[in-house]
Amino acid sequence: MEPEEPTAIRTTLDSPSLSPQPRQICSTCDRPFLVCLCHALPTTPLPTRTKVLILQHPHESRHKLNTTPLISKSLQNATIISSRRLQPHHVADHSTPAIYLFPPSPSTPTYALSELQSSNLLNYQTTPLLLIVFDGTWKHAKEMVSASEGVLKGFALRVSLDGVDENATGGSIYNNELVLRKEPFGGCVSTLEAVARCLGVIEPNGKLIEEVLIGILREMVRLQAGFLKPLKPRPKLLKKSKQKDSEP
Template identity: 50%
Template structure:
């Protein structure tokens, strides 16, 4: 089975995610119903059945009625903490593209995903076979990365059309830990790639900076959904259209989030200390 997986790309193209979900969350064609919802204990937190988001920030009008079909198989390692984060973009991304598998965990390993197991075993049996699996993460001196456009140009279109894209979803700290822990497994069959950069703009990405849902540790960071969208732009025949669709959805998320931001309130201890300082200053002025 592993040998055939390496030699027959169509086996990867038609890989059945529905049978490869041991311990994983997988997307299937989802019926989007924007007016359906179920209520929690707080009626203000009614949840839409279509996008699984609170009704007041429902995205069903922007999510495609049918998931986008891609030649690229997308696999996302979703950190357990992100799985519970209300601003996580992966749950929305998984509703937007059909060939997307989400794995909950802190590292990729043998036995985690039948698809990745197949690719891993095939690479061991055929060590001279070029890797058609890539994982998206910036390079380091010890583990350099290749720009994704250069990686694509090293293959013919048929090979790229059957590639597997792996992304890591977590905070910057968690993502680095996840990649490091996954390297013993990943290095056997996957190439490390990064998004293209424009070195003329202080080393920043060439992409928009208005798609941030939460504070990032430094310039150039982006959400998992945006990173996958930028990668699919390069990998897919209709990549520009796919990227535009995903970015529009992400912009809607950012817009909703901005509308529902609560004004910052000082912490009680700091507030109390501030009042004490004011009274102290008043007493000083009176005595003076």
């Protein structure tokens, strides 16, 4: 990426095989000018009682459809750390109740987000909460959570969004309206939507915050739709040994 120019727009070169022409990048939202989201972002970042800590896999930051940067531009109390695991110094203040978003595993059950709301497990209405989110592909996120369990254990409660089902086919980035990034199974959502849905429950004005964040995501999907080809499911390829077994 080239240094910023004096104007509010900077340029970066696409791969020569795709386009030899430079494309304009908005210096505010860091997105190509044709899909700029500045008009959808709040005029000033929204304040929250909840501190949002996003641990982003280094590879994810290079993905063009990554939604995490939009969170830090929309929320005052959001921090992004590029790392493959949660380190103790990332969460130095253990006196703050904490939750982290991730589906359950055989060894680590979770509370559903709706249960967190009804049971008031952490008394988050009167105590500020730390929300930890792992941002990466499903494979990377599992690796990150596994590598971070030593820090998370006894400190943060695992919470999953309602509707997660590993036996169901994955949907799209937002409520199956458009397929931008294929999710591995039912209930998986983008990092932006996950944060929006969680803050919608735990923040005093959560519904407003959720509405703003989901509105940004809707606009992102709408703008990208004109530049993406529909994703077609690829047939599963059998290993050579299984192919021989299936032959008549």
